[in-house]
Amino acid sequence: MKFQGLDNQIFLKLPEGVSINLIPAGITVRSCAYLYDFLIRTTIVAVVAFCFQLFGKAGVGLSLIVYFVIAWGYYIFFEAKDGRTPGKKKFKLKVVQDNGLPATLNHIIIRNLLRPADSFPFAYALGIITMACGKEFKRIGDWCGGTIVIYEENFVHTEIESGSEISAPEILLSTEEQQVIIAFAERSSTLSSQRQAELANILSKVLNVADESANEKLQQMARFYVGQDI
Numbered sequence: 490m491k492f493q494g495l496d497n498q499i500f501l502k503l504p505e506g507v508s509i510n511l512i513p514a515g516i517t518v519r520s521c522a523y524l525y526d527f528l529i530r531t532t533i534v535a536v537v538a539f540c541f542q543l544f545g546k547a548g549v550g551l552s553l554i555v556y557f558v559i560a561w562g563y564y565i566f567f568e569a570k571d572g573r574t575p576g577k578k579k580f581k582l583k584v585v586q587d588n589g590l591p592a593t594l595n596h597i598i599i600r601n602l603l604r605p606a607d608s609f610p611f612a613y614a615l616g617i618i619t620m621a622c623g624k625e626f627k628r629i630g631d632w633c634g635g636t637i638v639i640y641e642e643n644f645v646h647t648e649i650e651s652g653s654e655i656s657a658p659e660i661l662l663s664t665e666e667q668q669v670i671i672a673f674a675e676r677s678s679t680l681s682s683q684r685q686a687e688l689a690n691i692l693s694k695v696l697n698v699a700d701e702s703a704n705e706k707l708q709q710m711a712r713f714y715v716g717q718d719i
Contacts, residue, residue, distance in 0.1 A: 598634075689704040
């Protein structure tokens with residue numbers, strides 16, 4: 490696993506020779522997804538409690554049972570299906586294994602059983618602190634369960650247009666830097682020409698060119714690196 494500088498992407502090369510890129514979901518978007526799920530859970534429990542109040546003490550007992558099932562089963566049920574609760578689906582997030590593969594039931598159960606630890610001492614304070622201490626934004630449940638929450642539709646693999654003749658770059662770059670340039674080229678089709686030039690200008694002093702020329706040079710470098718074993 491290697492972190493890339495562009496959008497905090499994680500570059501993974503699986504044993505099968507397949508390379509994938511993931512972007513971990515940050516604290517803000519995960520908090521929004523949690524609040525969305527919290528609203529759904531609260532609404533369900535409130536409706537059930539309102540209906541069961543007609544049964545007196547028995548209704549209170551039934552309401553507590555429903556609350557227990559919703560509190561512990563809501564996340565496990567939805568995340569075990571496809572890694573997404575309604576809140577995560579709303580914000581296009583997904584729970585996967587650390588290696589990018591779909592999370593299994595064991596992973597899901599472990600990460601959710603440790604929610605009380607993340608909630609200590611209140612309002613998920615310990616979980617937020619843990620997430621803020623790493624680039625993967627993993628809470629305690631994620632560390633123990635071997636899971637990570639990512640943007641589901643954040644990264645689209647696109648083919649980089651091939652050129653007629655590609656020469657080796659004059660600049661010697663590290664593996665991580667090469668991966669950043671490749672990621673930039675792969676995403677360029679989703680960016681305006683002005684935005685591409687703006688990003689390319691960050692390296693204008695290194696490339697000795699600016700604006701569209703800098704963008705073209707980065708594209709050429711990416712085409713060269715795609716054909717190399719990085």
